[in-house]
Amino acid sequence: MIEVRDVVAGYSREVDILKGIALDAREREIVTLLGPNGCGKSTLLKTIAGFLLPRQGSIRLEGAEVAQRTAPDKVRHLGVGFVPQTENVFSVLSVRENLQVGGHYLPRDKVAARMDELCTLYPVLGRKLKSPAAALSGGERQILALARALMPRPRMLLLDEPSAGLSPKVLHEVFDAIVRVREQEGVTVLMVEQNAMEALRISDRAYVLSMGQVALEGRAAELLRDPQMRALYLGGRTQ
Ligand SMILES: Nc1ncnc2c1ncn2[C@@H]1O[C@H](COP(=O)(O)OP(=O)(O)O)[C@@H](O)[C@H]1O
Numbered sequence: 001m002i003e004v005r006d007v008v009a010g011y012s013r014e015v016d017i018l019k020g021i022a023l024d025a026r027e028r029e030i031v032t033l034l035g036p037n038g039c040g041k042s043t044l045l046k047t048i049a050g051f052l053l054p055r056q057g058s059i060r061l062e063g064a065e066v067a068q069r070t071a072p073d074k075v076r077h078l079g080v081g082f083v084p085q086t087e088n089v090f091s092v093l094s095v096r097e098n099l100q101v102g103g104h105y106l107p108r109d110k111v112a113a114r115m116d117e118l119c120t121l122y123p124v125l126g127r128k129l130k131s132p133a134a135a136l137s138g139g140e141r142q143i144l145a146l147a148r149a150l151m152p153r154p155r156m157l158l159l160d161e162p163s164a165g166l167s168p169k170v171l172h173e174v175f176d177a178i179v180r181v182r183e184q185e186g187v188t189v190l191m192v193e194q195n196a197m198e199a200l201r202i203s204d205r206a207y208v209l210s211m212g213q214v215a216l217e218g219r220a221a222e223l224l225r226d227p228q229m230r231a232l233y234l235g236g237r238t239q
């Protein structure tokens with residue numbers, strides 16, 4: 001589904017931030033990217049989404065080589081949905097208007113029906129269609145960002161820290177929203193997370209990045225038991 005091989009990318013010619021990354025996300029998997037601040041997680045998502053073009057390597061989506069295709073192209077034609085780490089909703093626009101913006105590439109007569117589907121999937125949005133996004137709680141805003149990206153019915157979702165800044169209770173609501181759309185629409189999810197333990201619990205597999213390379217990868221259930229993982233992220237807790 002998503003196949004990344006030997007990807008090298010950076011923001012200037014002189015500095016490589018991603019130094020030869022290989023990663024896979026199979027159909028309907030939830031795959032989490034972990035790693036310390038600044039190790040290149042957001043850069044990798046932006047590169048897969050096409051906001052940054054790799055200078056080397058291959059990115060295949062559903063078998064097609066797309067490393068040099070740009071983000072609008074990937075969203076419009078290649079089934080990619082992307083939710084950036086910050087500024088992922090338009091605060092001054094209402095919930096309805098945010099969803100309409102997300103549906104920009106849909107045929108006009110399909111927008112309302114898709115919005116209804118997403119409001120059924122996420123009733124909290126249906127109840128607040130007229131509210132400005134700025135008036136939503138942190139968790140509601142993350143669910144709106146997710147729904148906005150889901151408007152064009154992507155087959156792959158790239159999520160950058162969907163639980164950032166949320167309390168443990170609200171974090172579960174957002175993760176639940178992610179699990180639900182995977183179940184209902186069969187999307188493949190690749191997400192960056194800081195809340196390693198909670199993210200691994202809803203993931204099939206995970207990768208740990210370190211300084212632009214993959215330091216560790218495996219099945220989420222195994223990583224939850226891995227002593228190296230625990231030492232790095234999970235505070236040595238056994239539960
Ligand atoms: N727009 C940018 N321009 C230049 N350097 C950047 C930019 N965004 C991130 N970087 C640098 O790239 C490195 C990786 O950043 P990032 O991918 O955001 O890390 P992470 O998401 O893992 O915290 C950092 O050294 C960061 O300073």
Ligand SMILES: [Mg+2]
Pocket residue numbers: 041042043085160192
């Ligand atoms: Mg980041």
